Amino acid sequence: MSNLEVLGALERRIELAVPMAAVETEVQARLKRLAKNVKAPGFRPGKVPMSHVDKMHGSGVRQEVLGESLQKSFYQAISTQQLKVAGMPRFEPKEGPEDGSEIRFSATFEVYPEVKLAELTGTTLKRPAVTVGKSNVEATIEILRKQRRDFAKVDRASQKDDLVKFDFKGTMDGEPFQGGDADDFVTVIGEGRMLKDFEDNLVGLSASENRGFDMVFPADYTAAHLAGKTVHFDVSMKEVSEPKLPEVDAEFAKSLGISDGDVAKLHEEVKSNLEREAKRRVQSKLKEAAMELLLSKAKVDLPQSLVDSEIERLRNQMVSDIQSRGGQVKEGMLSADIFREPAERRVRLGLIIAEIVEANNLTAKPEQVRALVEDYAQGYEDPQEVVQWYYQDPQRLQQLESLALEDNVVAWVVSQVQVSDEPLEFDELMGRAA
DSSP: OTTOEEOSSSEEEEEEEEEHHHHHHHHHHHHHHHHTTOOOTTSOTTOOOHHHHHHHHHHHHHHHHHHHHHHHHHHHHHHHTTOOEEEEEEEEEEOOOTTOOEEEEEEEEEEOOOOEEOOOTTOEEEEEEOOOOHHHHHHHHHHHHHHTOEEEEOSSOOOTTOEEEEEEEEEETTEEEEEEEEEEEEEETTSSSSOHHHHHTTTTOOTTOEEEEEEEOOTTOSSTTTTTOEEEEEEEEEEEEEEEOOOSSHHHHHHTTOTTOOHHHHHHHHHHHHHHHHHHHHHHHHHHHHHHHHHHHEEOOOOHHHHHHHHHHHHHHHHHHHHHTTOOOOTTSSOHHHHHHHHHHHHHHHHHHHHHHHHHTOOOOHHHHHHHHHHHHTTSSOHHHHHHHHHTOHHHHHHHHHHHHHHHHHHHHHHHSEEEEEEOOHHHHHTOOO
């Protein structure tokens, strides 16, 4: 391609010419096909004159054919030079011959960069080493008991874990404020549904008792009109109910899917689930460490077109998340700068992974994807139904194909480095407070 220009490290430009004769031939062919169904006043269907059809649809058809011809010409040109285009090309019209025999354009685009990966040999990765013990199983069963608890009214002062019903009224500088009052409000003390300073003042109150107290809202509180402000609350307790947890017996086991109610099987099932989740968390930690290592060991120029596309994808995702929670996105609220760093990281990592996959033939195999699907399905009551759910939708399956591919890359990295198993408590791995 003699007219290929190198504009920068990744930016290229070529000139293209589209013969108008070929365009017009295709336009007339399409207009003839359209004419069979075109309707116009005064003419029977299929009998509209071609000159009339051209007036009605010629402009749109010519734009369509020209666009397709331009794309075809561009991709033929880059194929000849074996160029890998990153992102979409930018087309600009150029001055053509006076006789109008062809239309000329220039196409500016970026190519995929070369990825330079330094040697990984001699590097050490840390991998959590976790054992699921009896105490972890018991703690999980206790959580399951709390999830299935009932509450019974009691005639005593409230304490942590009690379900309480109360009225409250808040004032700021002696005046009521928006969202500062409610009747028959219900919460469980200690679950964090309300601010801690508020919950702490619910402890020690019996039904029909009142309490007044001052508190300061956090500086980063979501309601801007209250952030950092001191307010006064008056609380009137109405009901106090204590939790009643189910016994760990056959009925409890059956409620958790153990059909014969065998409590020992319940413990085994819980342990198996915890081990499966621990394995996933360990793999996730190892993957995170492997990806950080690759980022530190690779040099790669970033195509701006890919970064811009990723910024837009991240922005749209956040807009969707905000709107799904009932929020509103104001103009200028989500600028591109907010997403630039994570977008650049994702693009860089994607280019590195793609290079390693291609160089080492690490494409995910169907049996790997199947194993991942079945592993995820084990956490559900009907695993086979979950497996079918994944295989019914190519997009769902593609998510697990991507995970399998990433697992292959992690395995390759592990094969290149030293791995140090570091003991870690189960609760710490799971992110639970001690």
